[in-house]
Amino acid sequence: MNRFLRTSYLVACVAGVGFFVLSVLILGVWPGRVLEEETRRMSPEHPLKLTASEQRGRAIYSKEGCAYCHTQQIRFLKSDVIRFGAPTLAWETQFDYPHLWGTRRIGPDLSREGGVHSPDWHFSHLYSPRSIVPESVMPAYPTMFNGAPDRPTQEARDVLAYIESLGRARELAGPEGEARMQAASHQMDDMQVASPVLNASPAKARRTGTYSVIRYHLIGQTTHADRGLNVYNRHCAGCHGSKREGDGPGAKGLLPRPANLTEHDYSRERFSFVLWNGVAGTAMPAWRDLSKEDLDALADFLAPAPSTRRVRPPGVPRMMELGRSVYAAHCAQCHGVSGEGDGSAARELAMLPSNFHDIAPVNSAILRAIRNGVEGTPMAPWTAKLTDAEIIAVALVIERREWE
């Protein structure tokens, strides 16, 4: 009896230690090895590490608790993939130690945030989120600035550098990287969900001249008269101002300034395109998260049907002739031979020159743009090169949209 008891202690002890070792192996060591192996297999050959400034930004991001509200981990869920892009793979965060994946999704996922917004957007937002997004619950970080959103400290610049690095590795991996990942993946079904999706966030503002290459929702008519105003006040007034004059509380730190919407007529195509893609090179974001009904309501509110548009001024033949020659000599290389915004120099610019068939500014706005330029864009002032008569004449050509 005594001996039997003694051996049973021994058996229990050995079994206990054995199971402990087994569980450490199965739950601790083995998953780590699998993860390492998967990271090695799917990672691009030479993944880019963070620069010094990005590293500092990462430390601030961690210290300020940004990860308590923002995840960096796109799930294999349709809703996540549509909004943020391809699901996060293990290798993307291989240098992320300790990781900042986060668990609470109070704000949007930031794993592909690089390139989604312009620097001036980020600074204004960080300085005071509610000036840009009126209903935001994100705290303001004014201590990272010298009193104004356009005077960031090194801290704010570092945070921006870090944000801009998010998603970069995946984008740089490009199509070859994607093919490599597909081939190496064990989860073919999940990967197929992700494969037609861009590596970058779909919300990234896209700069493109032809509307046909990127899918967008052509905005239709709505039946709700005040819905447009509501949507406008919730999402647009922070920048474009409650009177639509481009002077909202968020406008101060932005260059170029938000457009004065009362001074321009937009074609439906342009308006739809802008809401779907944002305006690359400016703080104007893409608005794909709004419902179709909201987009329709906005369009009716801000871009009424062509029949209600302004009448054009009469064209005086001699002035039109002068205007056309000034235009051909000075403006066509950017704005295009007949005002389509597709001039030979347009390709080199960070933002596209206006297409005057899609955007019709009022006379005073045209004159102001020519005389003062548009700050924060490649559109320079022309008073040093053109006489006042030439300026008035070329403005008339643009207003009448008559290039021949």
Ligand code: HEC
């Ligand atoms: C209390 C929660 C909370 C904290 C803390 C927080 N955020 Fe946010 N953040 C939000 C919410 C909610 C939004 C969405 C509304 C908005 O855009 O302001 C947001 C939006 C953002 C966006 C815009 C995302 C997009 O594409 O629209 C960025 C970038 C961002 N936060 C960065 C940060 C950084 C950097 C920090 C830390 C310095 C931080 N956030 C801390 C809640 C938070």
Ligand code: HEC
């Ligand atoms: C973060 C600030 C910001 C917010 C919010 C914003 N905009 Fe803009 N928007 C801008 C800026 C900056 C421009 C100027 C772009 C330029 O100069 O071409 C602009 C330009 C525009 C234009 C003219 C685009 C063109 O063809 O050049 C339209 C139309 C417009 N916004 C509509 C909206 C609507 C509708 C909303 C709300 C759903 C909205 N914006 C919200 C900053 C903003």
Ligand code: HEC
């Ligand atoms: C270097 C290229 C370039 C040249 C040359 C140029 N522009 Fe522009 N122009 C731009 C860009 C880019 C914009 C878009 C600014 C924006 O969207 O905010 C613009 C915008 C404009 C606008 C619209 C402002 C508004 O309120 O929407 C007018 C009007 C204009 N240009 C007239 C002219 C005239 C007239 C000339 C020739 C005398 C000219 N531009 C030459 C690049 C150029």
